[in-house]
Amino acid sequence: MKALEVSGLKKSFGGVQAVDGLAFSVEEYETLGIIGPNGAGKTTLFNLITGLYRPDAGEVLFFGRRLDHVPAHRLAHLGITRTFQNLRLFNGLTVSQNLTAPILGMHGYGLSSAVFRRRRYFKQERSAEEKAHVLLEFFQLADKGSLGANNLSYGEQRKLELARALSTNPRLLLIDEPGAGMNPREIRDLLATLRQVKEHFRLTIVLIEHQMGLVMNLSDRVLVMDFGEKIAEGTPAEVRKDRKVIEAYLGDELKTC
Amino acid sequence: MELLSYVLQQLINGLQLGAVYALIALGYTMVYGVLRLINFAHGDIFMFGAFTAYYLISKWDVPIYLVFPITMAVTALLGFLIEKIAYKPLRSAPKIALLITAVGVSLFLEYFLSLNSLFTPNYIGFPRPFEVTGYDLRLFTITNVQLIIFAVTALSLLLLYLLIYYTKYGRAMRALSHDREVASLMGIPVDGIISFTFIVGAALAGLGGILYGFAYPQINVFMGIMPGIKSFIAAVLGGIGIIHGAVLGGLIIGVSEVFVSAFISSTLRDGVIFFILFLVLLLKPSGIFGKWIDKV
Amino acid sequence: MSFFTSAKRFLLCSIIAYLILKGLFLSGFLTEYIQQIILFSFIAILTSLGLNVIYGYTGQFSLGHAGFYGIGAYTAAYLGAVFKVESIFSFLPILFLGGAAAGIVGYAVGVPILRLRDDFLAIATLGFGILVRVLLDNSDRAIEILGGSRGFIGIPKIVNLEIAFFTMVFLILVTRNLIFSRYGLFWQCIKDDELAATAFGINTARMKLMAFTYGCFLAGVGGALYAYLYSFLHPSNFDFLRSIDFLIIVIVGGMGSITGTIYAGLLWVTVIEGLRIGLPAQALEFRWVLIPIFLIMVMMWKPFGLLARRESKFLGLGKGE
Ligand SMILES: Nc1ncnc2c1ncn2[C@@H]1O[C@H](COP(=O)(O)OP(=O)(O)OP(=O)(O)O)[C@@H](O)[C@H]1O
Ligand SMILES: [Mg+2]
Numbered sequence: 020m021k022a023l024e025v026s027g028l029k030k031s032f033g034g035v036q037a038v039d040g041l042a043f044s045v046e047e048y049e050t051l052g053i054i055g056p057n058g059a060g061k062t063t064l065f066n067l068i069t070g071l072y073r074p075d076a077g078e079v080l081f082f083g084r085r086l087d088h089v090p091a092h093r094l095a096h097l098g099i100t101r102t103f104q105n106l107r108l109f110n111g112l113t114v115s116q117n118l119t120a121p122i123l124g125m126h127g128y129g130l131s132s133a134v135f136r137r138r139r140y141f142k143q144e145r146s147a148e149e150k151a152h153v154l155l156e157f158f159q160l161a162d163k164g165s166l167g168a169n170n171l172s173y174g175e176q177r178k179l180e181l182a183r184a185l186s187t188n189p190r191l192l193l194i195d196e197p198g199a200g201m202n203p204r205e206i207r208d209l210l211a212t213l214r215q216v217k218e219h220f221r222l223t224i225v226l227i228e229h230q231m232g233l234v235m236n237l238s239d240r241v242l243v244m245d246f247g248e249k250i251a252e253g254t255p256a257e258v259r260k261d262r263k264v265i266e267a268y269l270g271d272e273l274k275t276c
Numbered sequence: 277m278e279l280l281s282y283v284l285q286q287l288i289n290g291l292q293l294g295a296v297y298a299l300i301a302l303g304y305t306m307v308y309g310v311l312r313l314i315n316f317a318h319g320d321i322f323m324f325g326a327f328t329a330y331y332l333i334s335k336w337d338v339p340i341y342l343v344f345p346i347t348m349a350v351t352a353l354l355g356f357l358i359e360k361i362a363y364k365p366l367r368s369a370p371k372i373a374l375l376i377t378a379v380g381v382s383l384f385l386e387y388f389l390s391l392n393s394l395f396t397p398n399y400i401g402f403p404r405p406f407e408v409t410g411y412d413l414r415l416f417t418i419t420n421v422q423l424i425i426f427a428v429t430a431l432s433l434l435l436l437y438l439l440i441y442y443t444k445y446g447r448a449m450r451a452l453s454h455d456r457e458v459a460s461l462m463g464i465p466v467d468g469i470i471s472f473t474f475i476v477g478a479a480l481a482g483l484g485g486i487l488y489g490f491a492y493p494q495i496n497v498f499m500g501i502m503p504g505i506k507s508f509i510a511a512v513l514g515g516i517g518i519i520h521g522a523v524l525g526g527l528i529i530g531v532s533e534v535f536v537s538a539f540i541s542s543t544l545r546d547g548v549i550f551f552i553l554f555l556v557l558l559l560k561p562s563g564i565f566g567k568w569i570d571k572v
Numbered sequence: 573m574s575f576f577t578s579a580k581r582f583l584l585c586s587i588i589a590y591l592i593l594k595g596l597f598l599s600g601f602l603t604e605y606i607q608q609i610i611l612f613s614f615i616a617i618l619t620s621l622g623l624n625v626i627y628g629y630t631g632q633f634s635l636g637h638a639g640f641y642g643i644g645a646y647t648a649a650y651l652g653a654v655f656k657v658e659s660i661f662s663f664l665p666i667l668f669l670g671g672a673a674a675g676i677v678g679y680a681v682g683v684p685i686l687r688l689r690d691d692f693l694a695i696a697t698l699g700f701g702i703l704v705r706v707l708l709d710n711s712d713r714a715i716e717i718l719g720g721s722r723g724f725i726g727i728p729k730i731v732n733l734e735i736a737f738f739t740m741v742f743l744i745l746v747t748r749n750l751i752f753s754r755y756g757l758f759w760q761c762i763k764d765d766e767l768a769a770t771a772f773g774i775n776t777a778r779m780k781l782m783a784f785t786y787g788c789f790l791a792g793v794g795g796a797l798y799a800y801l802y803s804f805l806h807p808s809n810f811d812f813l814r815s816i817d818f819l820i821i822v823i824v825g826g827m828g829s830i831t832g833t834i835y836a837g838l839l840w841v842t843v844i845e846g847l848r849i850g851l852p853a854q855a856l857e858f859r860w861v862l863i864p865i866f867l868i869m870v871m872m873w874k875p876f877g878l879l880a881r882r883e884s885k886f887l888g889l890g891k892g893e
Binding site: 312313314362365366369370371372373374375376377379380381382383384387388390391392505508509512543546547550553554557558561 | 633635684685687688690691692694695696698699700702703706707710816819823854857858860861863864865867868871872875876
């Protein structure tokens, strides 16, 4: 079954054609890596899938369902979440609240439960906190639950982004450059974490990343973008050998990994 | 024929008011361009210009051709100081903190200057240094005050245009409006250009103050509030950050205000301006000439 | 029931505060004027709390809060005059309706303008506030008893210590329960990052509207109390400067802090009214010279206010059990 199917997707900003007739699909439980030089349109693709931008043309199917007219805030409910390239945590909240907020967005309680503190309020609050705790343990952040999110180190904030994206039990997870701004040690750590995520949560993943080691290691398939178009697609091994890819972008970077 | 000439007459009156709004709106739009700040105190700079001219003319008998440059220099200095003292320390603060500070500066200027030992809160007659005469052009009459306002406004627009498009300061200002980070990477002295923008904007507001005094010769420390807000609305209407947008916006607001007073009811004039504001914000927040995209 | 049991500490503090105040009021120690000021401080707290929900928690900057306060006041006064309200029991529904009117107008205005951000929202709400003022000034043309620029006279003085105090206590509790629920959490998410909030399933338009409507409701209740405390309304009581008053209380106390709003509200009314008693009349004009300077200094040192996002353990205003 295809988890995600994108066809003829286009988006331009002023004169810039950020995404230009892109088409690809992702099988359920597959991990697709997306690489491409800066400005290739990768993040724009995510923004289109998650409804933050409306496409100029083309369509996106999620398990066969068109997403065009689904409001952006419904997507998490349908099972699509993402991380952001530049961290976008809820910095005024605690680490744990960064997870309980999305969780309570999925399984809530009504206004009167809140105002009058009915039983349902306590039940749902507690179960959200427990769920958040489990996730924080998974990411080794459990002892930091009551800190402010902006008090975490950079690497920890990256983990919290991932944890938050997993908090709503997504079926499709879009990860945008998790390794941005990390040193080689942190990258290795991240790789291990992402492996665990793949094993532990049965998910479909689309992963944008510049760190070749990471992409090639984690992806079942890799898609290469340049100027908003797909220039190659295949298994990591195939993509490594593709002439066009090497010319357009990878060059010497590939040799080093 | 009667009606046509009445409409034309009101149009002239509206353009007179609109020209003053345009001069104030330019300052808002330029400052918003470089700082993304609604400089709430801008209307008070306009007021200070009117008072400066009042003192120059009626207390110190300064000749009229000197009143203009001196007043503009005084308000320019005020604009410069406001930016340096109140806004600059908040350059990296949250946007709303800066906005609240601007509200604070505005209130401070109004209430400080309204002290009885200073300008007092009362209305004062503004001394026109010449007699008002009207010239009958058959369909409508135009006064010498209106001619002065149109001429001075047109001339300053021309100078401003040259400044912005043909000098290195103007180019730097435009670069800064476009993207502050890139501009500073390109070696543009950001602080200097921000100061420069305030100086130019405040000088224009001062000019607006003098002209306003000629046209509506009753001044008061709170006189800047409504024209200030309306001029800001004019800037939004034209497309905030866009020079010719501010001018067109100012003229539209001025004419609408006068038309509503003339044809409907003068108590509704402020209401209509806010109605225009809501329409613009809802239909096209980027204004007539604007094109802005949010970046994720 | 757990509405009360989950706030034992706060209720205890409230009852003690009430008993002390009642004692003072009965002792004849406080002049009528000072009693009125104390009751007014509760109104200021309640109304500012509404603004804190809108701005402090949800991040929607409003410069027109006094407009909603005015709508509450005039609605309650008008309904009271129509239905000849004179007793406490017939007053309570009026109090609620004053809040509801402000809430409904807040909702109607909020639908279009809450799409705007930061400074544009500021201008839109400022415009709304000025519009309300203009309408109130001309209100007597439509409805004679509203009084227009002469003011609305002859409102019975019904608000006493019990009504003002317990209305405030009750609504503080309701607010706390909202803040420490998923709704409050969503509001804070929106304030921090609206886009991320959307991406994680929060219907931001709806949540902003809810916060705005509720905040305006609180302002409306505050206004209704005001009307029946002072028994006279004038459009100038609801103009831009009043909006600034409430804003200062929110900012000084701290954005996103109920406790801060309570303390700052008490402090603000004490300072403003205290200066009126303490200073000679000529010096009074200095108040609004000093206040903006104070405001600017707070912005420079503590742009989020003194108790930003913290609650007092002593008052028991945290999440509770
Ligand atoms: N909101 C926007 N407004 C204008 N242009 C935009 C916007 N978003 C993206 N672009 C432009 O679209 C192009 C693609 O940008 P995008 O962020 O998708 O690239 P990317 O592949 O994610 O790059 P990077 O590897 O640097 O993250 C760029 O030229 C960018 O400047
Ligand atoms: Mg990107």
